[in-house]
Amino acid sequence: MKILVTAKRVEDPESKIKVKPDGSGIVQEGLKYKINPFDEIGVEEGLRLVAKHGGEVVVVSIGGKEVQEQLRHALAMGATRAVWVNHTGPLDQMGVAGLLQKVAEKEKPDLVILGKQAIDDDQNQVGQYLAEFLGWGQATFASKVESLESEQEKNKVPALQMGADNKSVRVVREVDNGLATLECALPAVVTTDLRLNLPRYASLPGIMKAKSKPIEELTPAKLSVDVTPKVQVLKMASPPPRKAGIKVPDVATLVDKLRNEAKVV
Amino acid sequence: MQQTQEHRAIRQTVRKFVEQELNPHIDAWEAAEIFPAREVFRKLGELGLLGITKPAEFGGLGLDASFSVAFAEELGHCTCGALPMAIGVVTDMATPALARFGSDALRREFLAPTLTGERVCSIAVSEPGAGSDVAGVTTTARRDGDDYVIDGSKMWITNGMQADWICLLANTGDGPAHANKSLIVVPMDRPGITRSKIRKLGMWASDTAQLFFDGVRVPVRFRIGEEGRGFAMQMQQFQEERLFVAASTLVTFDRLIAQTAEYTRQRKAFGQPILDNQTVHFRLAELQTEVEALRALIYRTVELYVENKDDAEVVKLASMCKLKSGRLARELADGCLQYWGGMGFTWDNPVARAYRDLRLGSIGGGADEVMLGIISKAMGTLPRKSRG
Ligand SMILES: Cc1cc2nc3c(=O)[nH]c(=O)nc-3n(C[C@H](O)[C@H](O)[C@H](O)COP(=O)(O)OP(=O)(O)OC[C@H]3O[C@@H](n4cnc5c(N)ncnc54)[C@H](O)[C@@H]3O)c2cc1C
Ligand SMILES: Cc1cc2nc3c(=O)[nH]c(=O)nc-3n(C[C@H](O)[C@H](O)[C@H](O)COP(=O)(O)OP(=O)(O)OC[C@H]3O[C@@H](n4cnc5c(N)ncnc54)[C@H](O)[C@@H]3O)c2cc1C
Numbered sequence: 001m002k003i004l005v006t007a008k009r010v011e012d013p014e015s016k017i018k019v020k021p022d023g024s025g026i027v028q029e030g031l032k033y034k035i036n037p038f039d040e041i042g043v044e045e046g047l048r049l050v051a052k053h054g055g056e057v058v059v060v061s062i063g064g065k066e067v068q069e070q071l072r073h074a075l076a077m078g079a080t081r082a083v084w085v086n087h088t089g090p091l092d093q094m095g096v097a098g099l100l101q102k103v104a105e106k107e108k109p110d111l112v113i114l115g116k117q118a119i120d121d122d123q124n125q126v127g128q129y130l131a132e133f134l135g136w137g138q139a140t141f142a143s144k145v146e147s148l149e150s151e152q153e154k155n156k157v158p159a160l161q162m163g164a165d166n167k168s169v170r171v172v173r174e175v176d177n178g179l180a181t182l183e184c185a186l187p188a189v190v191t192t193d194l195r196l197n198l199p200r201y202a203s204l205p206g207i208m209k210a211k212s213k214p215i216e217e218l219t220p221a222k223l224s225v226d227v228t229p230k231v232q233v234l235k236m237a238s239p240p241p242r243k244a245g246i247k248v249p250d251v252a253t254l255v256d257k258l259r260n261e262a263k264v265v
Numbered sequence: 266m267q268q269t270q271e272h273r274a275i276r277q278t279v280r281k282f283v284e285q286e287l288n289p290h291i292d293a294w295e296a297a298e299i300f301p302a303r304e305v306f307r308k309l310g311e312l313g314l315l316g317i318t319k320p321a322e323f324g325g326l327g328l329d330a331s332f333s334v335a336f337a338e339e340l341g342h343c344t345c346g347a348l349p350m351a352i353g354v355v356t357d358m359a360t361p362a363l364a365r366f367g368s369d370a371l372r373r374e375f376l377a378p379t380l381t382g383e384r385v386c387s388i389a390v391s392e393p394g395a396g397s398d399v400a401g402v403t404t405t406a407r408r409d410g411d412d413y414v415i416d417g418s419k420m421w422i423t424n425g426m427q428a429d430w431i432c433l434l435a436n437t438g439d440g441p442a443h444a445n446k447s448l449i450v451v452p453m454d455r456p457g458i459t460r461s462k463i464r465k466l467g468m469w470a471s472d473t474a475q476l477f478f479d480g481v482r483v484p485v486r487f488r489i490g491e492e493g494r495g496f497a498m499q500m501q502q503f504q505e506e507r508l509f510v511a512a513s514t515l516v517t518f519d520r521l522i523a524q525t526a527e528y529t530r531q532r533k534a535f536g537q538p539i540l541d542n543q544t545v546h547f548r549l550a551e552l553q554t555e556v557e558a559l560r561a562l563i564y565r566t567v568e569l570y571v572e573n574k575d576d577a578e579v580v581k582l583a584s585m586c587k588l589k590s591g592r593l594a595r596e597l598a599d600g601c602l603q604y605w606g607g608m609g610f611t612w613d614n615p616v617a618r619a620y621r622d623l624r625l626g627s628i629g630g631g632a633d634e635v636m637l638g639i640i641s642k643a644m645g646t647l648p649r650k651s652r653g
Contacts, residue, residue, distance in 0.1 A: 034277070072270055073277070201282060204313030204326055207274045 001055035001166065003046040004109035006100065007074045007082075008036040009067045010120040023235040035070040038115025040077075041192040044199040045142070045160055046113050047078045053162055055110075056080040060103050062096060064088045068215060075210035076202035082215040083107070087227065095220075095227035097129035102223035104134055109187060111169060116141050116191040127191035137184035139171035143193035159196055266331050266564035275332060278312060279339035291345045294470035295618075298462075300348060302385045302427040302472075306355065310382025315356055319364050323372045324380040329571045330505075333357065334512045334563065341516025344615065346622030347471035349513040350629075354423045355379065357509035358630075359388040359432045362448050362498045366490030375430055375450050387428040388506075389419040389451075389476060390499060396421070397635050399434070400442035400496060404478065406435040406449055408485065413437070413449060415457075415481040421629075425474025426462055428453050434499055437492050446495035450487040457481040467621030501575075504583045506630050508570065511586035512563050514626065518556045518597055521619055522549050525601040528608075545604055552597050559589050581643035588636035591626035598623050 011017055012032035019026055035043075046057040059074040061067040062085040071082040085099050104112055112134075117124035131138030142159050159172040163183070171182045174193050184190075202210075220227045248254045258265045286308055294300040309315050317333045319325025326332075333356065340349040363376050378384040395401035404417025415435060422431070430452045438445040451458075457479040465473060490498055526549055529540035540546055566582040573579070598620040602609035609616055627633045641647040 069270060069273070073274060076274055201278050201312050202274055203311070204275060204278070204317065206313075207271055207278070208326060208328075210274075211271060 001050060001053045001111070001162070002107065002109040003049060003055065003057050004104060004107055004112045005039065005042045005046045005057055005059050005074065005079070006036075006112075006114045006126075007039045007043065007059050007061045007067075007070045008115070008118045008120075009033050009061065009063055009070045010036045010118050013119060019236045019238045023237055025233075025236060033066070033069070035073050036115050036118045036120075038117060038119070038192050038194070039070075040074075040199045041194070041196050042113040042115055043074045043077050043079060044197045045192060046111075047200075048197070049111070049160060049162065053166065058083060058107055058109065060085065060100065062087055062091065062099055071215055072207075072210045073202055075213045075215075076206040077200060078206060079213075081213055083218060084215050085218045085220065085223070087220050090229045090232075091227055092229040092231040093123050093125040094129060094230055095225070096126050097133055098225045098227065099220060099223060100126070100130050101133040102225055103218070104130070104187075106223075110166075111187060112136075112189045114189070114191045116193055127189055131189035134187075134189070136188050138189040138191075139169070139173055139182045139184050140191040141173045141175075141193040142171045142190050143174035143179070143195050160190065266334065266567045268335075272332065272335050275317075276335050276339045279314065279336055280342050282309070282312065282314075283340060283342040287348055288342075288344050291343070291348070291470060292613075295345060295347070296469075298464070298469050299426065299472045300351065300470045302351065302424060303382075305348070305352075306382035306385055308382065309352065310380060315382055316380035317356065319360070319376065319380055320372075322369075323364070323377045325364070330508065330567050330574075331571055333505075334508060334567050337509045337512035338515050340513050341518075342520075343517075345468075345470055345618060346517070346625065347468040350468060350510075350625075351424055351471045353506070353509045353513060354388055355386055357505040358423075358502070359386045361505045362489050362502045363432060363450065365501075366448075366494075366498055367450075368486065371450060371487065371489065379430075384429040385424055385427050387422045387424045387431045388502075389422050389425075389431040389433045391419065391421045393418055393420045393475070397632055399499065400446075402434060402436065402446070404433070404435045406433075406437050406447065406483075408437070409482075411485055412482045413485055413488070415449075415451065415478040415483065417478050419476045419478075421463065422474045422476055423471055425476055426460055426472035431476070432489070434495050437488075437495070440493065443496045444493050446499075447492050448489040448495040448498055449483060450489065451478075451481065451483050455481050455483060466624060467618070468625055503631065504570070504574070504579060507583045507587035508563065508566060510626065510630055511559070511583075511590035514590045514594055514623065515556060515560050515563070517619060517623070518552075518559075518593065521597060521601045521616055522553050522556070524615060525549060525604050529604050532606075539604060548600060548604075552593075552600060555593050555597070559586070559593055562586055562589060577643070581640055584631075584636040584639040584643075587626075587631065588633055588640070591628075591633055591636075594623035594626040 012034045015031045017026055050057055057079040058081055059071055059079040060083040061071050071084060075082055083103055114127040127140055161170045168183055168185050169188055171190055172179050313326060316325030317328050317336055321327045343349050379386050390399060392402050406413035406415045430450055433449045433451045434446055435449060436445050437447040458481055459477045460474045463473045526540060529545055530538050532539050563586050566586055569576055570579050602616045602620050605616055608614055
């Protein structure tokens with residue numbers, strides 16, 4: 001079985017992110033980057049599936065040379081090889097899905113796993129577009145409500161489960177009022193939610209082995225995809241800063257303020 | 266010091282490990298005055314983090330010291346000093362001599378299971394009567410047939426309550442003090458060993474023990490390297506220890522300064538944030554400069570060490586790293602604590618914990634004065650009579 005997993009490079013949420021004064025983007029200096037946490041969950045799920053069913057995890061990322069760092073991270077976790085679509089410059093979600101479509105058609109995986117969204121722009125679109133472009137079934141927000149790591153959870157049926165014939169996948173997904181279980185024919189597209197699993201650490205031997213695993217370089221031109229964005233970011237702005245709190249002398253004042261200023265009681 | 270993609274990746278793994286596997290438990294382990302060594306080392310072993318510089322034949326990765334120093338640095342994300350110290354004992358204090366000079370059989374039996382985290386170890390050099398003066402240790406290992414019979418006591422032994430084996434420095438002969446000692450692997454389940462726990466000012470999550478040896482028998486083949494070379498091997502082993510100790514303080518220093526800046530930015534006195542007093546933000550700027558200077562010194566020392574670990578210059582520079590880190594720890598913890606006012610004097614305050622833990626830096630692994638002696642000797646300024 002072959003599983004294709006995406007690994008987007010995103011700003012580390014622990015970095016202090018500031019919008020440029022002219023609103024054209026964010027200040028890049030001093031930022032740290034990491035693999036999109038939802039993608040890391042995808043890599044982990046892929047590795048667990050191939051550990052059970054055999055096969056390989058191929059990881060793909062789109063961006064400049066620097067995204068190789070995220071590819072290497074996924075390789076260090078255990079992915080077999082990587083595809084790097086070398087592209088710098090603007091790219092919208094349709095563009096990403098278009099590139100991934102071509103990569104998927106080339107690689108012919110049984111399953112594509114993506115994060116439900118990337119934590120930088122929180123779009124939540126690529127998995128859905130990709131399924132549509134490929135004409136494959138999709139199951140978004142694959143999840144588990146409890147941590148998969150508890151003893152009890154380990155004994156439970158995993159959220160992603162292959163059919164006995166290896167021709168379908170059963171996916172538990174989080175919905176507003178509980179869990180829904182979907183069954184998709186393979187090949188299919190799955191996106192991961194936060195509670196699907198707890199990704200493993202990249203071990204030291206894994207990190208050193210990743211050094212010699214192959215990264216294939218592709219470009220939008222080689223894949224014949226026109227990535228001219230249809231969506232344009234006009235301006236970015238920080239949310240208004242939260243006002244400082246105040247101290248009130250007694251409960252009576254607090255109640256008064258809650259009632260007459262905040263109007264919440 | 267070189268910083269490759271692999272260095273960055275190891276840093277990421279270690280930091281995440283510290284934040285997920287250690288920090289959530291530190292308060293409980295501090296209160297218990299011990300941490301679950303076996304569990305922690307097994308997890309570290311699974312990730313290959315205990316054998317960074319160790320030979321591949323025994324389960325190590327065979328990488329150079331720039332990787333182990335990156336590891337030490339990231340352990341500084343730990344919210345106490347005890348865990349980095351306890352881990353450092355296993356990776357850089359008790360095992361370098363065994364890895365370098367031990368027989369294959371000894372390395373298979375003791376090094377390999379230590380690198381997987383199955384076996385916990387200690388370095389046992391200091392004694393009640395000899396700490397700074399390592400040549401003055403009085404524990405003896407007397408030859409009796411194919412055994413050594415060990416008598417004496419070791420003091421301040423980190424991981425001492427939980428260790429499965431120790432790397433022991435003992436007198437194996439009557440010759441001159443620098444040529445009569447050997448390093449011996451002693452399994453801690455041998456009859457005649459007792460342990461007692463020591464309560465301390467800081468480093469609470471780390472168990473520190475006094476060990477007593479009463480006619481303890483171990484086979485002669487448990488000796489590391491040649492007989493009589495123990496003192497020299499221990500002096501070499503100290504270089505790794507000193508680099509580790511110094512490197513493991515850097516991130517902690519950064520964090521103390523950042524936490525203090527954050528606290529004093531929020532805290533107002535006399536109508537303005539305390540941080541806005543020039544004396545406060547200038548002091549923090551000064552301290553951060555010192556930290557960067559120390560970092561540069563450590564990186565330079567590592568570069569030299571990677572080129573040739575036996576370069577005499579390494580001994581001097583590693584001692585300078587250790588000295589500066591110990592001194593700066595005191596200055597910085599005290600300086601930061603001051604700006605927290607009464608809060609800094611409370612037990613659970615993070616700066617207060619660092620103030621207690623980091624105080625060890627100027628004492629353990631060779632006191633500041635011992636470092637100054639080594640540096641003076643290297644500079645050719647140490648008077649003859651003080652030479653050991
Ligand atoms: C928490 C903790 C953990 C430790 N872990 C270990 C361990 O795992 N294994 C181990 O073997 N040891 C360990 N030690 C021991 C440590 O290495 C010694 O405490 C240290 O070497 C100092 O020795 P001492 O305590 O005997 O002090 P002393 O040798 O009695 O020295 C006391 C003081 O005298 C001064 N002094 C000494 N020599 C000179 C000099 N030449 N000139 C001027 N002043 C001097 C210094 O200020 C020094 O601090 C640990 C200690 C502590 C506190
Ligand atoms: C054990 C203990 C016992 C105590 N007992 C009593 C008691 O019995 N009764 C009582 O009333 N109080 C008591 N106190 C409180 C003590 O007096 C205060 O902690 C002290 O006055 C400092 O105030 P603070 O803690 O609010 O610090 P802050 O006012 O928040 O000041 C924090 C730090 O900011 C710096 N700072 C403040 N102002 C300036 C400035 N203008 N320029 C530059 N730097 C500045 C200083 O370094 C200071 O340490 C006690 C405190 C402790 C810890």
